[in-house]
Each structure stands twice: as structure tokens, then as C-alpha cells.
Amino acid sequence: MALFDSQRQSDEKILGSDVATRALSVTAVENDFVERVYEKLAGVYDFTFGPTLHPGRLEAIRKMDIRTGTRILEVGVGTGINLALYPRTCSVTGIDLSGGMLEKAQERIDRKGLVNCSVLDMDAAAMSFPDDSFDIVYAPYLISVVPDPVQVAREMRRVCRPGGRIVILNHFKSTNPLLSRIETAISPLTVHIGFKSDLCLPGFLAQAELTPVSVEKVNVPRMWSLVTCVKR
Ligand SMILES: C[S@@+](CC[C@H](N)C(=O)[O-])C[C@H]1O[C@@H](n2cnc3c(N)ncnc32)[C@H](O)[C@@H]1O
Numbered sequence: 001m002a003l004f005d006s007q008r009q010s011d012e013k014i015l016g017s018d019v020a021t022r023a024l025s026v027t028a029v030e031n032d033f034v035e036r037v038y039e040k041l042a043g044v045y046d047f048t049f050g051p052t053l054h055p056g057r058l059e060a061i062r063k064m065d066i067r068t069g070t071r072i073l074e075v076g077v078g079t080g081i082n083l084a085l086y087p088r089t090c091s092v093t094g095i096d097l098s099g100g101m102l103e104k105a106q107e108r109i110d111r112k113g114l115v116n117c118s119v120l121d122m123d124a125a126a127m128s129f130p131d132d133s134f135d136i137v138y139a140p141y142l143i144s145v146v147p148d149p150v151q152v153a154r155e156m157r158r159v160c161r162p163g164g165r166i167v168i169l170n171h172f173k174s175t176n177p178l179l180s181r182i183e184t185a186i187s188p189l190t191v192h193i194g195f196k197s198d199l200c201l202p203g204f205l206a207q208a209e210l211t212p213v214s215v216e217k218v219n220v221p222r223m224w225s226l227v228t229c230v231k232r
Contacts, residue, residue: 024203025196027187029147031123035098037194038078042100045079049141049194056218057140060169060226061085064136073134075124075156076142080105083117093134095122125151132161140169144199153208160231166210168227169218172201201225 041048061082066072070090074082077094078101086092094117096102105119122128124139125148137160143149156166174180180198187198205212205227214228 024149024200024207025144025187025198026184027191027196027198029191029196031097031125031147033191034145034147034194037192038096038098039100041194042079042098042104045101045104046081050081053141053219053224055220056169056224056226057082057085059216059218060138060140060167063226063228064138064165064167066090066136070136071134073129073137073156073159075137075139075152076145077102077105077119078141080108080114080117080119082140083108083114084112086116088114088116090116092117094119095124095127097121097123125155127155127159129159131158132164133159135161135164136167137164138167138169141171141195143168143170143204144172144195144197149199149204150207153204153210157208157210157231162231164231166229166231168229169224170199170227171195171197171224172204173198174223201227 066087068087068089072086072090072092074092074094077083077096078098080094083092083094083105094105096105096119099121102119102121108114109117109119124142124146137156139152139156143152146152153166153168160166173183183197187196190197210229212227212229216226218224218226
């Protein structure tokens with residue numbers, strides 16, 4: 001009996017993160033799927049997701065008030081669409097798991113001479129950086145893309161130095177009941193264009209044990225959130 005109990009407990013432990021992640025969205029994805037989607041999007045990303053999401057990118061970087069020498073990690077750097085927006089006096093490391101997106105980012109770095117920026121192929125859920133490596137860890141439009149947003153948030157916190165900032169720019173499920181029902185219904189479809197439309201912000205923050213110092217609405221319509229947290 002004890003053998004079965006302990007087997008069940010260990011199964012529940014293994015499944016735990018998956019079950020919790022499913023409570024945040026009706027849609028589950030795997031890294032392979034996400035990678036395939038972004039390999040296809042790499043050539044058109046800047047046109048399709050560029051202009052509409054840009055006010056949020058500008059606001060996030062304005063709000064960071066970046067000082068000389070600040071070490072920034074951009075998680076899910078994509079085509080490097082943000083890279084030229086950072087002051088040249090800070091250092092920026094970008095990570096992504098799509099080779100196609102990273103190629104575009106590297107082309108942009110070379111073309112624009114962004115000597116303060118570098119990009120690496122790395123999974124946001126299992127980063128190879130030591131603890132406390134960065135002053136600001138920023139995930140623009142990533143957290144609803146990844147299979148396990150809570151694990152990514154844990155990694156973001158781990159590599160951020162104490163007192164540093166964890167900044168998340170993302171679309172989360174609306175608090176309006178009608179919109180929220182629509183976002184939940186279309187989420188299995190939106191993953192094919194790169195994101196889950198029904199990620200629950202309060203559930204995500206609770207599971208990731210993140211307490212924001214500010215949450216503001218950005219973009220037009222104001223359906224995206226800029227969430228800033230400080231690592232205590
Ligand atoms: C919506 S794009 C965001 C790109 C850019 N940050 C922006 O502001 O538009 C999401 C990016 O996250 C990357 N990505 C998805 N899952 C990832 C993971 N587990 N680790 C690292 N990058 C990931 C995708 O390949 C894609 O380039």
C-alpha cells in the first residue's frame with residue numbers, strides 16, 4: 001500500500017507543474033511546437049508583430065530608466081526588434097530558442113553596429129547563466145509563448161541580482177467576462193501564430209511568487225500589461 005501511495009505522490013509531484021500550468025491557460029504547448037512556429041514567423045515577424053506592439057516596447061524601456069553600465073537580459077529576444085532601443089551605454093544579452101529569429105537578431109546587430117548587444121541560443125526555462133548575473137531581466141511578449149511560464153519566471157528571478165528588476169511585457173486574459181470568454185475560446189488557435197491569448201495574470205503572479213511594484217496597461221487597444229517586479 002505504502003509503495004502505491006509513494007508512487008502516486010511521486011507521479012503527482014512530476015505532474016504538478018504541468019497541472020498548475022494548465023490552470024493558467026486552456027492551451028498547452030511544447031518547445032518543439034513553439035520553435036517551429038517561430039521558424040516560420042522569422043521572415044515576417046517585424047511586419048506582423050512590429051508596429052502594433054511597439055508602443056509597449058518603447059514604454060517598457062522608457063520606464064526602465066537604464067543607467068550606464070546596466071546589465072540587461074532580454075528573454076525571447078526574437079529578431080532583436082528591441083535592441084536598438086536600449087542606450088548604447090548598457091550591455092544587453094538576448095536569448096531565444098529559434099535559430100531563424102536569432103539569425104535576424106544577429107543581422108540587425110551587425111547592420112546597426114550594436115556593439116553593446118549579443119544574442120545566444122538558450123531556453124528561457126533552463127538558462128545557463130549563474131545566479132544574480134543581471135540588473136534587469138526583461139521578457140517582452142514572451143511569457144504567453146512558452147510552455148511553462150512559471151518556470152521561466154523562476155529562472156528570470158534566479159539570474160536577476162537582488163534589488164534588480166524583473167520586467168514582463170505581455171498580453172494577459174482580460175478581466176472583462178465577455179472578452180475573457182473569447183480569449184479562452186481562441187487560445188487553441190492563437191498558439192499557431194505564436195502565443196496563448198488566455199494566460200491568467202493573477203494566477204501566473206501567484207504561482208511565480210512575484211509581487212509587482214507596478215502594472216500598467218500599454219499599446220492600443222490597452223490590452224497588454226507592463227509588469228515590473230523587484231527581486232528582494
Ligand atoms: C513574440 S516573440 C517576442 C520577440 C521580441 N521580444 C519582441 O519584443 O517582439 C517571442 C520570442 O520568444 C522566443 N521563445 C519562445 N519560447 C522560448 C524559450 N523557451 N526560450 C527562449 N526563447 C523562447 C520565440 O522564439 C520568439 O522569438
